[in-house]
Amino acid sequence: MPSRIIVFFLLWVGSLCALHSQSQSIELLRTQLQQAVSEREKMNLHLDLAEALFKTGNRKHFDQAIRHAKMANQIAVELKLPTLAAQASFLLGKIYLRKRDYRNAEVWFKSAQTFAVQARDADMIIKSVQQRSKLAVKDRNYRRAYQINEEAFNYFSSRGNSISEMDRDNERMLARYERERRQLEQQLEALRQERDRLSQDKTALAQESQALKQQVEQVEEVISEKEQQIQTVARQKQQAEYVARLRKKQIDALQLARELDSLTLVQTRLALENTRLANERTRYLFLLLAAIASIVLILAATFFFRMRAKQRTARQLAEKNHLIEQERQRSDELLLNILPAPIATELKEKGKATARHFEQVTILFADFRNFTKVAEQLSPEQLVAEIDYIFKGFDYIIGQYDDIEKIKTIGDAYMCASGLDESRRFPLNIVRAALEMQQFLSELAEERRSKGLPWFEARIGLHTGPVVAGVVGVRKFAYDIWGDTVNIAARMESASEVGKVNISETTYHLIKYSFECQYRGKVEVKNKGLLDMYYVIKEKEAVTAIT
Numbered sequence: 001m002p003s004r005i006i007v008f009f010l011l012w013v014g015s016l017c018a019l020h021s022q023s024q025s026i027e028l029l030r031t032q033l034q035q036a037v038s039e040r041e042k043m044n045l046h047l048d049l050a051e052a053l054f055k056t057g058n059r060k061h062f063d064q065a066i067r068h069a070k071m072a073n074q075i076a077v078e079l080k081l082p083t084l085a086a087q088a089s090f091l092l093g094k095i096y097l098r099k100r101d102y103r104n105a106e107v108w109f110k111s112a113q114t115f116a117v118q119a120r121d122a123d124m125i126i127k128s129v130q131q132r133s134k135l136a137v138k139d140r141n142y143r144r145a146y147q148i149n150e151e152a153f154n155y156f157s158s159r160g161n162s163i164s165e166m167d168r169d170n171e172r173m174l175a176r177y178e179r180e181r182r183q184l185e186q187q188l189e190a191l192r193q194e195r196d197r198l199s200q201d202k203t204a205l206a207q208e209s210q211a212l213k214q215q216v217e218q219v220e221e222v223i224s225e226k227e228q229q230i231q232t233v234a235r236q237k238q239q240a241e242y243v244a245r246l247r248k249k250q251i252d253a254l255q256l257a258r259e260l261d262s263l264t265l266v267q268t269r270l271a272l273e274n275t276r277l278a279n280e281r282t283r284y285l286f287l288l289l290a291a292i293a294s295i296v297l298i299l300a301a302t303f304f305f306r307m308r309a310k311q312r313t314a315r316q317l318a319e320k321n322h323l324i325e326q327e328r329q330r331s332d333e334l335l336l337n338i339l340p341a342p343i344a345t346e347l348k349e350k351g352k353a354t355a356r357h358f359e360q361v362t363i364l365f366a367d368f369r370n371f372t373k374v375a376e377q378l379s380p381e382q383l384v385a386e387i388d389y390i391f392k393g394f395d396y397i398i399g400q401y402d403d404i405e406k407i408k409t410i411g412d413a414y415m416c417a418s419g420l421d422e423s424r425r426f427p428l429n430i431v432r433a434a435l436e437m438q439q440f441l442s443e444l445a446e447e448r449r450s451k452g453l454p455w456f457e458a459r460i461g462l463h464t465g466p467v468v469a470g471v472v473g474v475r476k477f478a479y480d481i482w483g484d485t486v487n488i489a490a491r492m493e494s495a496s497e498v499g500k501v502n503i504s505e506t507t508y509h510l511i512k513y514s515f516e517c518q519y520r521g522k523v524e525v526k527n528k529g530l531l532d533m534y535y536v537i538k539e540k541e542a543v544t545a546i547t
Helices: 002-035 039-055 059-078 082-098 102-119 122-138 142-159 163-338 341-350 371-375 380-399 428-450 484-494 505-511 541-546
Strands: 356-369 404-410 413-418 457-472 478-482 501-504 515-525 529-539
Touching: 002 039, 039 059, 039 082, 059 082, 082 102, 082 122, 102 122, 122 142, 356 371, 356 428, 356 484, 380 404, 380 413, 380 428, 404 428, 404 478, 413 428, 428 457, 428 501, 428 505, 428 529, 457 484, 457 505, 484 501, 484 529, 501 505, 505 515, 505 529
Parallel strands: 457 501
Antiparallel strands: 356 413, 356 457, 404 413, 457 478, 501 529, 515 529
C-alpha cells in the first residue's frame, strides 16, 4: 500500500512538472512568434503553437489551437507548401474530432488528404483516409467509408504503389530494424561486462577504504591524547599567569597609596593659591564681561542688518530665477510643439539640426472634400473654429502613439508621419490613427447633420518609403520631410474616396496580417502611371485582442 502511494505521488509530481514545462514551452513559442519576420518562420511557429496547445488536453486551449493551425494552413497555401498545409489540415481535423465536431473534422481531414495527394505524401494520405473512414463508420455510412478507401486504393494503384509493394517496404524496414536491434544487444552485452568489471573495482576500493578508516581511527586516538596533554599544560599556564597578575596588582596598590599622599600635600598648597587667585579673577571677570557685552551688542546689530539685506537680495534673486525657469520651460514647450524631441535637443545643444535619411517612413495625408463649398456656408470665425476643432482632434488621435510625428498643416490638409526615428517598426499605429480619424469625422458629421449644420468629409491616403527629414529656415524655421514618398502619399490621398483610407501596395504588404484590406486594382496616378491600391477596412480581431 505505501509503495502505491509513493508511485501515485511521483506520477502526480511528474504531471505537474509536465504541465509547467508545457506552459513554459507555449509562452516561449508565443514570444518567438511575435519576433518572427519571415512567413515561413511564422507558419512553423503557428503550427508548433497549435500542437502544443492541443497536447495540453485543456478544452479551453482548443479554440486558440484552431486559430493558430488555420493561420499555419493559410500561410502554407500562400507559400505553395502542400506538405505543411496537409499537416496543418490534419491537426485541425484532430482538434475538431476531439471537440466532437464531426462535420468540421471530416472537412479538414479531406483537406489534408487533398494536400497530401498534391505533395505525394503516402503516410499523410493513409492517415487522412483512416480518419475519414472512421468518421463515416461512426455515422453508419458504410458506403461512404468504402468509397473513401476505394479512392485511396485507386490513387496508390495509379501511382504504382500497391499495397503489396508497401508491405515489401515494411518488411525491408523491419529487417533493417532487426539488424539494428542485434547491434544494440551486442553493445548492451559489452556494457554489462564493463559494469561487472567496475563492480569488482568497487569491492577492492571498499576494502582499501576500510583499511584507511582503521588508520584514521588510530591517528585520532593519538591526537586525542596530545590534546589532553595540551589542555593540562594550558591550565598550569593559566594558574601561573593568575598568580603573576595578583602580585602585580598588590605592587601597584602600594605605589598608588604613596602617590595619593604626595597629591594630598600638593592639593592643600593649590587650594590656598586658588583662593588668592579667585579674588583677583572675580574683579577682572566683571570688567571682561562688561567689555564682551558691549562687543556682542555691536556685532548683533551689524549681523541683524546684514541678514535683512541678504534675505531681501536672496528673495529678489529667487523671483528672477523663477521667472527665468518659467520662460525656459515655455520656450522648450514651444520648441517641442514645433520639432520632434531629438531634433529639438540637437538644435538646443549645437545650434543647428543635421538632415537625416530614413529608409522606411509611412506618410499620411488627410484633405477635406468640397472645402470651399462648405466654407462659404460658414463665417470666418466659425470656419477657423471648425478647422481648429478637427485638427485638434487629429492631434489628440496621433498623440496616443509615440511613433507618429505631426509634420504640418497646409490649408485644409493635414500631414503626419511614422518611422522618423532609429527603430524600424511596422506602420500599424499610423493606420489605426487613420481609421480613428475617419471615425472621428463620421461621428462629427452625424452630430452636425442632426443640428442642420454643414460638415466636413475627408480623404486619407498613406504610402511607405524613404525620405529625407530636416529643419529649414532661420526665422520661423520648420521641420519638414522630402522625397518621392511624399508625392506618392499625396497621390494616394487624392485617389481615395471620401470616408476611406487608401494605401499603396508597399504599405499593404507591411500591414496585411493585421488589417483587413480591399484590393482596388491598378489606378491611374498623375506622373506615376498605374499603381496598385488598397482600402483599409478594419483591424483584424486577433490583432486587436493581442494589442
